[in-house]
Amino acid sequence: MSLNAHLVVERSAFRLDITLSVADGEVVALLGPNGAGKTTALRALAGLTPMTGGSLTLDGRDLTRVPVEKRAVGMVFQDYLLFPHLSALDNVAFGPRCRGASKSQARRTAQALLDRVGLTDQASSPPGRLSGGQAQRVALARALAVKPRLLLLDEPLAALDAHTRLEVRAGLRRHLAAFTGATVLVTHDPLDAMVLADRIIVIEGGHTVQEGAPAEVARRPRTDYVAKLVGLNLYRGEAEGHRVRVGELVFSVTEEIDGPVFVAFPPASVALFRSRPDGSPRNLWEARIDGVERHGDNVRVHLEGPVSVSADITQAALAELDLQLGQQVWASVKATETHAYPA
Amino acid sequence: MRLSHSSGNHRDVRRSRVAGRIPWVLTVPAAAGLLFLVLPLAGLLLRAPWPTLLPRLAEPNVLEALRLSLVTATIATAVCIVLGVPLAWVLARAEFPGRRIVRALVTVPLVLPPVVGGVALLLVLGRRGVVGQWLDSAFGITLPFTTAGVMVAEAFVAMPFLVISVEGALRAADLRYEEAAATLGASRWTIFRRVTLPLVAPGVAAGAVLCWARALGEFGATITFAGNFPGQTQTMPLAVYLALETDPEAAIVLSLVLLAVSIAILASLRDRWVNSP
Numbered sequence A: 001m002s003l004n005a006h007l008v009v010e011r012s013a014f015r016l017d018i019t020l021s022v023a024d025g026e027v028v029a030l031l032g033p034n035g036a037g038k039t040t041a042l043r044a045l046a047g048l049t050p051m052t053g054g055s056l057t058l059d060g061r062d063l064t065r066v067p068v069e070k071r072a073v074g075m076v077f078q079d080y081l082l083f084p085h086l087s088a089l090d091n092v093a094f095g096p097r098c099r100g101a102s103k104s105q106a107r108r109t110a111q112a113l114l115d116r117v118g119l120t121d122q123a124s125s126p127p128g129r130l131s132g133g134q135a136q137r138v139a140l141a142r143a144l145a146v147k148p149r150l151l152l153l154d155e156p157l158a159a160l161d162a163h164t165r166l167e168v169r170a171g172l173r174r175h176l177a178a179f180t181g182a183t184v185l186v187t188h189d190p191l192d193a194m195v196l197a198d199r200i201i202v203i204e205g206g207h208t209v210q211e212g213a214p215a216e217v218a219r220r221p222r223t224d225y226v227a228k229l230v231g232l233n234l235y236r237g238e239a240e241g242h243r244v245r246v247g248e249l250v251f252s253v254t255e256e257i258d259g260p261v262f263v264a265f266p267p268a269s270v271a272l273f274r275s276r277p278d279g280s281p282r283n284l285w286e287a288r289i290d291g292v293e294r295h296g297d298n299v300r301v302h303l304e305g306p307v308s309v310s311a312d313i314t315q316a317a318l319a320e321l322d323l324q325l326g327q328q329v330w331a332s333v334k335a336t337e338t339h340a341y342p343a
Numbered sequence B: 001m002r003l004s005h006s007s008g009n010h011r012d013v014r015r016s017r018v019a020g021r022i023p024w025v026l027t028v029p030a031a032a033g034l035l036f037l038v039l040p041l042a043g044l045l046l047r048a049p050w051p052t053l054l055p056r057l058a059e060p061n062v063l064e065a066l067r068l069s070l071v072t073a074t075i076a077t078a079v080c081i082v083l084g085v086p087l088a089w090v091l092a093r094a095e096f097p098g099r100r101i102v103r104a105l106v107t108v109p110l111v112l113p114p115v116v117g118g119v120a121l122l123l124v125l126g127r128r129g130v131v132g133q134w135l136d137s138a139f140g141i142t143l144p145f146t147t148a149g150v151m152v153a154e155a156f157v158a159m160p161f162l163v164i165s166v167e168g169a170l171r172a173a174d175l176r177y178e179e180a181a182a183t184l185g186a187s188r189w190t191i192f193r194r195v196t197l198p199l200v201a202p203g204v205a206a207g208a209v210l211c212w213a214r215a216l217g218e219f220g221a222t223i224t225f226a227g228n229f230p231g232q233t234q235t236m237p238l239a240v241y242l243a244l245e246t247d248p249e250a251a252i253v254l255s256l257v258l259l260a261v262s263i264a265i266l267a268s269l270r271d272r273w274v275n276s277p
Helices: A038-046 A088-098 A103-116 A132-144 A162-178 A190-196 A214-219 A224-230 A315-321 B007-019 B024-047 B050-057 B060-093 B099-111 B114-125 B130-139 B147-172 B176-183 B188-199 B201-216 B220-225 B236-246 B248-268 B270-274
Strands: A003-011 A014-022 A027-031 A053-058 A073-076 A150-154 A182-187 A199-204 A207-212 A233-246 A249-265 A270-273 A284-295 A298-304 A309-313 A328-333 A339-342
Touching (some): A003 A038, A014 A199, A027 A190, A038 A150, A073 B176, A088 A103, A132 A150, A132 A162, A162 A190, A182 A190, A190 A214, A199 A214, A199 A224, A270 A309, A270 A315, B024 B248, B060 B188, B060 B236, B060 B248, B188 B201, B220 B236, B248 B270
Parallel strands (some): A027 A199
Antiparallel strands (some): A003 A014, A199 A207, A233 A249, A284 A298, A284 A328, A298 A309
């Protein structure tokens, strides 16, 4: 393991306490809502926020008490913080200069990095003349210029508009793949985390609530926050065989499982009926329509009932069913569409 | 005026119609106030001996006073920068008990009558003063009634301008740039030199110009602490005062020079000070 950290930062009404291990070449995303402590964790790793407890080792070296300027850490800030009075090249050369390189040597290093991120022509531009995507790449080059063993990225794509984001995300993924040290990035965008990270750590209220590969987190969310992010309905229940009791409702699931479990299913798998459907499909319940909103090409219907559920239906189905706010409907979900796993 | 749909322009329209309407009662004192400020300057221009202006400017005692003023004001400003920027940094960034009191002390020379400043300087740095005595016996340095004394008096009076301007710039500067520099391996000194200072450079420049202008016009503390010896301590303002009794035209010429310098300073600072809303 390249990075081993137990980060404890205590403030008046907040306590961050997470453990974190990142291997060389691995990219870990800290995902969480605002105020969860993601950025605090990142700042503690960089040495910008003092830790009140815990420990931090990088490549076997204890960094817990090492001041920020002596850590082999590169950081990309949310709004990049390129020095406005220096050109792109001098921004990138800043780190090598601070670490003892001669002026010409630092500039050569900087030029090579700018070439690598495709900004050869922008070397002499002041940051004010760079586009958001270009500034992001200069910030990345600046962080890489100090040859860090740990790369930290704080919301690397948050400052970009939707279109640039797509492009920059793909570029960033390539650069992160080429980086040999450990990478920790912070984001509240699940897509960024899924695309960029090898592993996701979900933080809520200063604690790790879930950790796993992106696909695993997306498929088996463990908190409402994650479920909402990845777009799943999530319930906690008691399982017995193929049946899971959630409140007064019993879900039939395909898995054979016992004890406390989560049940998750996508909103698109929920079918709605104006009246009780014929036969007796399992996983059927009556609910009241609490809200209707556009969701991509479809319509997302919020249902209140024994459980609170989101259902995605097509515009055509909405028209055909003639659904109104406050109306009682029947909702069902196929057992094969549900996914149950131990809580 | 073309009406536009931006909210900013709407505000302008409303302002010109209602909020900007002048109560007539105010116009008379406003005009009188303007006249009061402008008339003396106009008088200076009207009474100026224009035909003999250039030869008078070239007179040795005028040139001497001008040279002395420029040199002392510039060196005093340099001293203010060297001492004032670090002081501003401490006031803006360091947390220590009594910081508010220190800031108040720094601004005292701003409101203190300059003559009192001169007296205070004499008491401390004079030959019998607490520090002056020691300077004399240990290094053989005497400050009162010397050119160096002029610089001391000017720096004493002018430094608050620089400190206040730089402190404001430091407070407004984004600290996260310094954090970014620290993650890149910059030491505290490197951060100050290569990040903080360039970021607050406009504030330092504005402060230095104000400081220089104040030093150039210094009269009370200078004449009290450094006296009035032509070529040694007689700066422009002192020369003006002296000339007024013996040769009023020379006083006008010297005043015109100082007026021109003041206007040049105002012009150089127009974006920062004059156009403020």
